[in-house]
Amino acid sequence: MPELRIPNVIPINDHVWLLDDNHAATCYVVAGTKQAAVIDTSLGMSNIRAVAEALTPLPLVCINTHGHGDHMGGNWAFDKAYMNLADLPLAEESINHPEMQAAMKQFGIKFPPFENIEDGQVFDLGGVELEAIHFPGHTAGEIVLLDRKDRILFAGDGMVQHLWLQLEESLPVRTQIESMERLLPLRDQFDTILHGHCQAPCGIELFDTMLAALKDLEAGNTENDIDYEYFGQVCKAHPYQPEDRRIVYKDQPEC
Template sequence: MDERGATLWPAGGDLDSWFVPVPVRRGLWLICEPGHVQSYLVEGRDRAILIDTGTGIAPIAPLVRRLTTKPIEVVLTHNHFDHIGGNADFDRIAIHPAGVAGLRAGRPAESLRGYIAGARGMLARGARLRALDAEGFNMLHPEQIVRPFPPDFDPERYAIAPSEAIAMLEDGQVLDLGARALEVIYTPGHSPDGICLLDRAGRILFTADTVYAGPLYAQTPGADLDAYLASLRRLEPLIDSVDLLLPAHNRVPLDPPIICEMIAGFEALLAGRAPIEVSEADSLGRRTRAAHFGRFSVLLPA
């Protein structure tokens, strides 16, 4: 397997399974919930780290325990519901201190109804995309095909149970997995507890919800545009030190220079130089405005 390049193996063809695990490199899996979120499993010599536990629409724990026999510790990039849904199946969870209260609160079903409605709409649009692809493009990878809810999932009762972290993550902390390490980079802005994780030797940056292509969420409670820009500026010096950005949403992998594009976009936005338009509802059904910049946009409260 290519130890340096952006190798993403096409995954198996089971289009009914909620998760699509994709080997990225030896000991590194992208775990896709197509159209929703991406978690990552990073295996070292002594232990494995699961970066986020997904939406909880299906349990991620049985899958990751098939992928690795090493003890698994969960490292959360932040406490938004779509990154913590599988927490209940793990004992060892770490998060930035600013995310502890959000974990303890869980998420009641009422707060997630808008997400379920949005997911149904995405499934219908995804079916049209898949039909078009089958007509002749044949370009979609399995991890790009939106899946129906699992048969044993009850959308009316979808909620996230409260969970507890046993360890706190701080900026600069090094998580040693044995022959592999991840460095914590505190990147608030999208959320007050946001972190990115750097595999310096592997030249990979896990960018979570701070850097991805598509609509960036700065409209959520706790989002802070100035902090977001400051975090992007902290990531900028890493551009020459990493080959891949592995984000938690949408296109994967991303090229590191997108960080420069995002810095320019946030600078224009904060300087009042970016047109702001009424936009579509976000994934929870909240009304938003947006500033558009090529391959990403920044969502703002309506």
């Protein structure tokens, strides 16, 4: 194997850790008394399993919030991974990319099979339970994980400061709103949001301000929207407060 990056490990409490992989993607380790969950595995340039094993001696379960390569690229270190299989084509696209195939051949690694995550499925870690909630928007198979004990919502890319809904695989703004509204009855059960690209916890206000901004966008209040460049392409973004938050969308929000 080539020299692998070592993520920056940031304790959230005595059994939850944030793994910041070079500010490119963020993973998490959540330990119970029986097993520990690894939530996402970054781009594949870090051995996330080895990092997790240095934090806890418990058996590990690998959970992917969605199928993009910066969230399941390190699955090669695990024997099995859980993911909503609506995102299987996205995951396979990353695995079958020529550069990934060349690396797999060169270093003798392979990706494990995926097992489907059902909406409402609970991962019992022993004293800590993670409830998977289907959260389509950024992708069709996006999930969030609710940890009621610690009052944390692990949000993947479903709730981030720059929410990407402009990708080919992204769903309409209305779908994202519906996913967030499904969480409204659970809003009093989490205080903290840990998403897939943060270096520090976010508060519940991220949920509130994002939902308001999505509804504002859906209503057509786009006079202050701006161009947004990504991967050499340009689309539109709907800014909202606090500063530097964006809903990034296709040219027509209803698309």
